Amino acid sequence: MKNKPVYVLGTGLSHDSSTVLLKDGVVCVGIEKERLSRIKHDNGNDTLAIQYCLDAEGISLEDIDLVVQTANFEIPDAAYHQGPRLFTTPDHPPVINISHHLAHAYSAIGTCPFDECYVMVIDGCGSPFSQYREIHPELPGDFMADFSSTSEMLCEKDSFYHFDGQHLRTLQKDFSPMAAAEAGKPHFPTTRHSIGGFYSAVSHYVFGNMDDVGKLMGLAPFGKAGTIVQDVFYLENSRLMVRDDWNLHLTRPSYSYDHFLENFEYYANVACWAQEEVEKAVVWCIKNRLGNNTQSKLCFSGGVALNAVANARLLKNLGHKHVYFEPAAADNGLALGCAYYGWLAHLQQARVKHNGTTCFGRSYRPEEIEKAIRPYAHKWEGRDLPEEELLISCAKSLCKGQTIAWFQEGSEFGPRALGRRSILAHPGIQGLQQHINRHIKFREDFRPFAPAVQEEKVDLFFENGIPSPYMILIDQTRDEYLEKLSNVTHRNGSARVQTVSRKWNLRFWKLIEEFGQQSGIPVLLNTSLNKKGMPMVESPAEALAFFEETALDVLVMGTKMLTKRNQQGSLLP
Numbered sequence: 001m002k003n004k005p006v007y008v009l010g011t012g013l014s015h016d017s018s019t020v021l022l023k024d025g026v027v028c029v030g031i032e033k034e035r036l037s038r039i040k041h042d043n044g045n046d047t048l049a050i051q052y053c054l055d056a057e058g059i060s061l062e063d064i065d066l067v068v069q070t071a072n073f074e075i076p077d078a079a080y081h082q083g084p085r086l087f088t089t090p091d092h093p094p095v096i097n098i099s100h101h102l103a104h105a106y107s108a109i110g111t112c113p114f115d116e117c118y119v120m121v122i123d124g125c126g127s128p129f130s131q132y133r134e135i136h137p138e139l140p141g142d143f144m145a146d147f148s149s150t151s152e153m154l155c156e157k158d159s160f161y162h163f164d165g166q167h168l169r170t171l172q173k174d175f176s177p178m179a180a181a182e183a184g185k186p187h188f189p190t191t192r193h194s195i196g197g198f199y200s201a202v203s204h205y206v207f208g209n210m211d212d213v214g215k216l217m218g219l220a221p222f223g224k225a226g227t228i229v230q231d232v233f234y235l236e237n238s239r240l241m242v243r244d245d246w247n248l249h250l251t252r253p254s255y256s257y258d259h260f261l262e263n264f265e266y267y268a269n270v271a272c273w274a275q276e277e278v279e280k281a282v283v284w285c286i287k288n289r290l291g292n293n294t295q296s297k298l299c300f301s302g303g304v305a306l307n308a309v310a311n312a313r314l315l316k317n318l319g320h321k322h323v324y325f326e327p328a329a330a331d332n333g334l335a336l337g338c339a340y341y342g343w344l345a346h347l348q349q350a351r352v353k354h355n356g357t358t359c360f361g362r363s364y365r366p367e368e369i370e371k372a373i374r375p376y377a378h379k380w381e382g383r384d385l386p387e388e389e390l391l392i393s394c395a396k397s398l399c400k401g402q403t404i405a406w407f408q409e410g411s412e413f414g415p416r417a418l419g420r421r422s423i424l425a426h427p428g429i430q431g432l433q434q435h436i437n438r439h440i441k442f443r444e445d446f447r448p449f450a451p452a453v454q455e456e457k458v459d460l461f462f463e464n465g466i467p468s469p470y471m472i473l474i475d476q477t478r479d480e481y482l483e484k485l486s487n488v489t490h491r492n493g494s495a496r497v498q499t500v501s502r503k504w505n506l507r508f509w510k511l512i513e514e515f516g517q518q519s520g521i522p523v524l525l526n527t528s529l530n531k532k533g534m535p536m537v538e539s540p541a542e543a544l545a546f547f548e549e550t551a552l553d554v555l556v557m558g559t560k561m562l563t564k565r566n567q568q569g570s571l572l573p
Contacts, residue, residue: 007064008347009053009093010339011046012103013071013081018328018335018413019049020360021057025343025352029056030360030413032332035538041211042535044082049335051086056362061086064093066346068338070103073128075135096346097135100126101159101173101302103337104329108299109163110340111354112324118293119161119168120286123302123330124196126156129175152177157194158240160289163299166344166351172289174239193242195281196304198232202274205253206267207260214415216271217307218447221492222264223272232277233284240285279310283317290318297322301337305329305472306415308496312474315466327358327470328414336413357504358470359420361411364540369557372540376548380555380562387507390559394424395514397563398524401429402553403436405529407543408507411536416471417528418498419452419508421536421543423552425487425525427451433487436527439551443532448496451477451488452526454512455499461485461523462497471498471526487525498526 008022020030033049034042046069054060067087069076078087078095087095098106104121127135129147147154154175162169176193179201191197200210207215232246250270254260260267282304287294298318305311306329315323326333343349373382385393394404406422417423423440425432437445450471451461459465462475475497477489489495502509516522529537529546537543540557547555547562555562 006343006347006349007057007059007066008339008342009050009064009067010103010335010337010342011050011067011069012331012334012338013044013046013069013076014100014331014334015041015043016330016332017043017046017049018332019046019053020335020339020413021053022339022343023057025349027336027339027354027360029053029362029410030336031411031538032413032535034535035361035411038535038542040533040535045085046081047083047086052362061092066342067093067095068098068342068346069095070098070100070127070334070338072100072125073131075131096342098338098341099132099135099156100334101156102136102168102341103334104301104326105159105161105168105299105337106340106344107328107333107337108301108324108326109168110336110344110351111326112299113353113356114163114297114299114322114324115165117163117297117299117324118171118290119163119299119301120289121159121161121302122195122282122285122300122304123157124194124200124304125191126159129154129156132156147175155191157191157197158285158302168345193240195233195240195278195285196302198242198246198281199274199278199304199307201247202250202270205250206270208254213303214306215444215447217275217309218490219268219271220275220309221272221490221494222446223268223270225272225276227269228273230273233281235284235288238288240281240288275309278304278307279313282307282310283314286314287317294318295320295322297324299324299326301326301329301333303330308472308474309494311472312464315473321466325470325472327416327472329472330415332414355504356469356501358413358416358418359410359504360413361420361538363409364558366558366560369540369560372544373557373560373562376544376562379548380564382560382562384560387510387559390556390561391507391511391514393561394511394554394556395518397554398424398426398515399519401426401432403432403440403551405543405547405552405555406508406511407529407537407540407555407557411538414470416498417526417536418469418471419500419505419526421529421538422508423527423529424452424511425449426519427488427521427523427525428484428486430486432525435551436525441527441531448490449488449525449527450496450498451485451523452498452500452508452512453523454509455501457522458497458499461521462495467499468497469499469501471496473497481521484521485523488523
């Protein structure tokens with residue numbers, strides 16, 4: 001008789017809430033709440049996401065051995081958190097709490113390829129100091145005396161750890177007071193001295209939304225370096241601090257999209273300045289923490305670790321490639337870290353090395369896909385094809401300039417579409433980038449797209465040729481391919497590359513191979529299957545609805561290929 005599996009449920013109750021389920025130390029399912037509620041950056045109550053995970057695994061709450069949770073600014077009640085939770089019966093599984101940065105750290109060490117490493121967490125705002133002390137009285141706190149005397153509310157801003165293969169040790173933590181708002185001036189929405197807080201504040205200044213930091217990174221190459229000269233960060237006793245006068249020159253906040261467009265050059269210069277300051281700060285902070293250990297393996301997590309340009313600069317400054325950038329580095333990865341903390345630290349179980357995939361969503365059965373398609377059968381031409389024929393047909397469509405909604409197996413966990421919930425297109429046909437931004441994604445024209453390339457061929461097209469399976473590093477497109485890869489190369493010649501592996505994305509890898517055979521260039525434009533302000537598509541029904549309302553040409557779900565009727569070639573204007 002087999003032993004009962006050990007299930008650990010991790011749940012993150014910050015913004016971008018999520019839930020992850022480990023089975024005997026291995027991720028068996030995980031989902032971000034926004035994919036289910038269809039509300040971007042959804043947070044709060046976790047019942048929807050937990051039930052999704054239980055249903056996907058075919059178990060009930062009684063099968064769960066441990067629940068680990070984290071939330072900013074509060075310790076959630078097991079029975080109720082912004083609505084009833086599932087842990088209401090007396091025999092519910094034990095529920096424990098961990099701090100925000102500890103969850104970020106465990107999300108990295110749980111999924112990284114290293115047996116031993118340092119871990120750096122940098123974000124906008126973590127757990128308050130008082131909450132940290134309450135949750136983790138057992139942790140060594142030599143640094144605590146530095147913060148215990150103040151009456152201000154302090155929050156985590158960066159944390160540094162060492163992982164020996166089983167245990168995580170806190171080496172250094174820094175806390176910062178919350179920022180005070182000043183009328184008419186951009187201010188930190190989170191902590192005063194955090195890198196993430198600074199970048200979010202500039203995002204709010206430029207776009208009117210602190211969550212548009214990814215958009216800010218995309219805008220930066222349109223700016224001119226050196227136009228704005230203002231240092232933001234400085235080091236004080238090994239602590240990264242923000243100057244009090246950092247925002248004195250920012251007197252023209254954008255108040256509408258039309259205003260932004262009218263002053264595009266100015267806001268691009270602001271973005272360029274902010275990006276440069278963040279890059280310098282990330283390198284300063286991490287090199288300071290590493291000290292003489294700059295050749296050691298490193299994991300980087302927290303929201304700032306999603307800045308692909310800063311990540312590339314960090315690699316260059318460290319002079320080696322032994323850095324793991326956590327794919328779900330922002331708060332959507334907290335649940336992953338909670339689950340791994342439960343397995344490794346609380347249950348003291350041996351680490352099971354992760355296989356590298358980020359595709360934690362449930363797979364939809366062919367009959368579920370077929371059922372979802374039926375109401376649309378009169379509208380579109382549908383064919384169920386053998387895989388080889390499917391790939392040939394898709395590659396032909398892409399070569400003609402058509403766009404494909406690509407829906408395969410379980411969805412990706414984290415912010416990037418990596419070939420499971422993707423929009424695919426030709427990387428070089430003129431006009432396609434603008435067409436996708438305007439008529440499919442419904443977003444700004446300056447937003448770039450990523451190239452997906454087989455990992456074996458990345459160095460043929462990109463200068464550094466660094467493996468980047470999670471679309472979290474910037475490379476430079478080789479000069480001889482700038483025209484052929486114009487739709488996936490940014491204004492400054494950079495590209496946020498995704499290297500595609502046969503190991504856990506075989507069908508996508510084969511599609512790129514077939515497209516390369518037909519087009520002569522085995523690279524595809526890859527962007528997430530959604531539009532501006534919309535979470536990534538999760539279910540077949542959502543994929544079909546999105547296909548209907550946009551200018552997409554083809555929808556592929558599994559081996560089912562749907563084409564809009566009376567369509568002649570591409571929908572390009």
